Amino acid sequence: MKIDLHTHILPREWPDLDAKYGYAGFVRLDHYKPCCARMMIGDRVFREITDNVWDPKRRIEEMDREKVSMQVLSTVPVMFSYWAKPHDALDLSRRLNDHIAKVVRDHPKRFAGLATIPLQDPDLAAQELERCVRELGLRGAQIGTHVDANRHSGRIDTLNLDNASLQPVWSAAEQLNAAIFVHPWDMLGKERMPKYWLPWLVGMPAETSLAICSMIFGGVFERFPKLRFAFAHGGGAFPFTIGRIEHAFHVRPDLYATDNTATPRSYLAHGRTPARFYVDSLVHEADALKLLLKLFGRARVVLGSDYPFPLGEAHPGELIESLKLGAKENAQLFSGNARDFLGINP
Numbered sequence: 044m045k046i047d048l049h050t051h052i053l054p055r056e057w058p059d060l061d062a063k064y065g066y067a068g069f070v071r072l073d074h075y076k077p078c079c080a081r082m083m084i085g086d087r088v089f090r091e092i093t094d095n096v097w098d099p100k101r102r103i104e105e106m107d108r109e110k111v112s113m114q115v116l117s118t119v120p121v122m123f124s125y126w127a128k129p130h131d132a133l134d135l136s137r138r139l140n141d142h143i144a145k146v147v148r149d150h151p152k153r154f155a156g157l158a159t160i161p162l163q164d165p166d167l168a169a170q171e172l173e174r175c176v177r178e179l180g181l182r183g184a185q186i187g188t189h190v191d192a193n194r195h196s197g198r199i200d201t202l203n204l205d206n207a208s209l210q211p212v213w214s215a216a217e218q219l220n221a222a223i224f225v226h227p228w229d230m231l232g233k234e235r236m237p238k239y240w241l242p243w244l245v246g247m248p249a250e251t252s253l254a255i256c257s258m259i260f261g262g263v264f265e266r267f268p269k270l271r272f273a274f275a276h277g278g279g280a281f282p283f284t285i286g287r288i289e290h291a292f293h294v295r296p297d298l299y300a301t302d303n304t305a306t307p308r309s310y311l312a313h314g315r316t317p318a319r320f321y322v323d324s325l326v327h328e329a330d331a332l333k334l335l336l337k338l339f340g341r342a343r344v345v346l347g348s349d350y351p352f353p354l355g356e357a358h359p360g361e362l363i364e365s366l367k368l369g370a371k372e373n374a375q376l377f378s379g380n381a382r383d384f385l386g387i388n389p
């Protein structure tokens with residue numbers, strides 16, 4: 044049994060959002076031939092996609108071929124729209140979440156869902172999370188690695204995930220027993236990376252490490268001890284740089300231990316205790332996956348493929364299988380840990 048924590052889905056269509064909300068920047072789909080569409084932002088092609096992004100039947104065919112029993116569905120991060128006016132982002136989130144919930148309702152054994160929430164307005168985000176968990180049966184939310192609040196008004200407040208204003212979201216998630224999957228988006232330094240799609244190779248791992256470090260140093264895990272977080276792409280740059288992060292914490296506590304005295308290492312696996320948070324297995328390198336297992340413990344690494352996008356793992360679970368772990372470990376990585384993270388009882 045395989046549960047794939049990291050897969051993205053979109054509805055087949057939605058209204059012209061630039062026209063609906065009265066300003067530009069939203070994604071629209073151009074279905075230029077039967078199997079394929081272009082995600083457009085204005086006149087720019089953001090990404091070419093195929094029908095497995097929106098068609099559950101196509102997804103199930105491919106899941107059956109790859110022996111994936113369940114996909115956890117979340118939106119494509121470009122849809123977060125944290126830059127938009129809060130009520131417009133809420134309206135868009137509701138549309139995307141209602142769609143994910145319908146796909147899950149139609150195929151409850153094959154799909155589980157994570158919501159998207161308008162994080163630029165923490166109170167609205169908490170309300171939408173509550174609706175999605177209580178009314179739609181979603182398991183939690185996928186959020187970005189930071190928030191650009193107030194961009195629509197020209198005053199950009201870039202908030203990392205330790206920002207105190209986000210407390211209503213964490214409180215709601217903890218009360219709802221909702222899981223939070225953190226996925227990099229709106230990559231730092233992207234203006235210096237106009238070529239080679241480097242924001243995906245350099246920006247994304249940096250974003251994810253920024254999110255984890257902010258939450259550790261800011262004490263988010265201390266304030267919300269029961270809240271379950273998972274980070275995409277194996278935690279990005281964080282695992283490989285944990286030595287530097289830990290060293291810095293000890294030699295310059297004046298810089299790093301200002302808001303939280305727990306060491307970064309204390310959030311990782313020690314003895315029989317697994318790490319405080321989860322990471323997915325999407326690292327494309329056996330030695331990197333071994334490092335994740337060592338740092339986080341085998342109870343905190345979750346199969347994630349980034350289906351159906353080309354930077355993902357084409358055969359979900361292939362890298363885990365290549366390590367030739369025992370049957371018990373494989374069962375944890377393939378499904379047990381995802382169930383724990385999502386709060387799905389066996």
Ligand code: CO
Nearest residue numbers: 049051226349
């Ligand atoms: Co992804």
